[in-house]
């Protein structure tokens with residue numbers, strides 16, 4: 001394989017503690033190596049440019065039935081933006097729900113080389129994997145959802161941690177999943193009864209277990225197994241005024257528990273898109289930011305991580321396994337609605353949404369996302385996301401960087417709001433003058449997510465031994481930039497390497513790379529009860545047989561990469 | 570005003586997508602530059618000159634550019650798409666998406682138009698001397714933002730699904746219409762001087778539909794309120810006012826529920 005030497009760039013790497021020092025980065029056989037270890041490298045002149053590890057997306061909805069329902073019922077999302085076949089590139093289309101090929105290209109253009117699909121319905125895991133297979137360049141994994149799964153609800157109710165863990169291990173293998181995801185724990189199952197669990201102690205109908213018990217039970221099982229990633233939760237009561245207290249209750253489930261794993265992960269609970277969970281007031285009219293309450297709690301509790309879910313002020317497509325929330329949203333905006341039930345496992349909803357800068361609530365949502373990131377004390381634990389496409393498309397990351405890195409850019413946006421004064425009075429964004437630097441950005445987009453996912457041995461840094469994933473941005477950190485120059489520079493990498501292969505050369509995609517599918521292969525003691533329960537539920541309830549359930553073979557995963565965990569005892 | 574005349578000289582094998590034929594695109598260009606503008610036949614990009622003889626230069630702005638299309642236009646789609654000003658005159662009949670998402674200016678078609686004429690239209694005027702096809706002044710597939718403004722006037726008949734998701738503007742059809750008129754309509758006005766069949770105002774939220782001829786079947790969600798004497802599009806008369814669709818949600822204004830209004834000539 002070609003050796004590369006990326007010379008003289010300003011390197012930002014929180015793992016190596018490089019804060020823009022000029023340094024060379026060498027790649028050999030797909031890995032980062034010491035610069036002395038390359039013999040005849042191709043030299044990339046990165047002088048005057050910013051060099052970072054490839055970006056790591058911790059939470060996005062980019063593959064599977066939910067995303068595809070969005071594509072199918074929103075042909076208007078592709079209106080005026082289709083791109084025909086080009087050299088080295090397949091056709092592309094879609095703004096908030098891009099085609100799989102566009103998803104791969106667009107992440108690469110932003111300097112990202114790894115992405116996680118945040119909610120895989122186990123029954124439709126095959127579909128998720130087929131779409132990931134067709135998403136070029138990126139290493140990808142998917143989180144199966146567990147928080148409303150009948151097996152899990154029963155085992156947790158009976159306080160059977162070994163059975164919960166054995167079932168998780170079985171399902172991760174069956175679906176080739178990466179982590180334990182929980183969406184509106186209990187509430188989505190309640191939606192099957194026309195109900196919801198808005199608070200952490202609201203019992204789930206029939207199962208008589210509470211969201212708090214589910215969350216604690218899943219954390220316990222996750223650490224019992226020692227999985228690479230922590231429990232990844234989307235808490236109850238998303239999107240409602242006054243929900244910040246529910247969020248604090250959710251986060252409390254992590255108190256007193258410690259991470260146990262061999263992957264270098266130190267945290268035990270990841271709360272996703274906290275922007276949607278940091279709302280004050282008790283109705284839309286007195287809606288206000290409670291970002292400080294949430295981020296203060298996260299700052300103080302070192303076993304918790306979060307991603308933000310920034311509102312980008314675009315027309316987008318919301319999609320979540322939080323079925324009751326999507327119903328609620330469709331009643332607010334009267335737009336079309338997809339509602340789906342997934343047998344014993346989960347549900348989903350999809351609704352288009354327009355975050356208009358003319359609407360007061362949208363302005364405050366925008367402010368809350370930025371407040372969370374700007375008030376975060378440890379950028380290794382608070383990550384950049386838009387919960388793509390829920391709060392906006394991931395292609396807006398450069399615009400988010402602009403807002404985070406420039407107080408002036410935020411000021412301009414605040415002025416542009418129709419109800420600017422009301423937004424300012426209901427948030428504290430106008431009083432924050434912090435501007436993030438690229439070292440913090442590198443932590444929030446690479447090093448932090450990689451560590452939290454238990455993948456710091458592969459991604460997130462330029463330390464010799466990790467994968468040769470390198471992004472070079474045409475951005476000189478020693479120069480002054482206007483807000484729009486920041487956005488432009490991070491919109492299109494000059495060079496991108498994935499596992500040592502050049503993917504982008506002078507802003508042009510030159511290769512589809514050789515993407516891998518990451519999954520977690522856990523060994524547990526033989527558990528006859530769980531195996532019998534699985535057989536029985538498939539016989540009694542599922543519409544498919546076990547043989548048609550499991551994801552296996554090259555068709556679904558041409559290039560698998562398993563992280564092995566031995567949880568036998 | 571400068572006039573650019575396109576004279577059809579070759580019939581495309583497939584249909585030609587002609588979104589580059591607008592006063593906006595022609596303005597400031599010489600005939601020879603206009604001839605080089607792209608048109609799409611299937612997945613092949615060709616030049617306007619491959620199918621048309623181009624006579625005359627564009628004006629300095631869209632507003633002082635007029636385009637005349639002579640000869641067979643029945644295989645041309647998207648003529649006048651997203652135009653903001655100026656004029657287009659089609660001497661014969663034309664295919665789908667004429668004046669789609671148009672924002673201003675005027676289009677006059679001497680013959681008929683096929684489906685999706687004025688889809689998503691925001692402003693300006695379309696005059697059709699012949700008949701219009703289905704989805705006149707409607708929303709694009711999947712979209713909830715149909716015709717927003719402007720005026721469409723059809724001297725002949727129109728097809729089905731006209732004014733689908735219409736939010737504003739006016740559609741006048743002098744002849745008859747097929748089924749599904751103003752479905753999901755939330756604003757705007759549709760006037761049918763001839764006869765209508767059925768499914769008029771299905772899931773209508775607000776807006777107005779006038780039928781001066783007959784209506785075969787009234788939707789069950791409409792309720793008769795009263796007779797009113799009004800003038801619409803130059804016709805005075807007594808109309809029976811119905812409100813609906815009561816099966817749909819409706820906004821409130823000053824404590825009063827606002828319904829869609831359906832006026833039937835008595």
Ligand SMILES: [Zn+2]
Nearest residue numbers: 059061118387
């Ligand atoms: Zn999500």
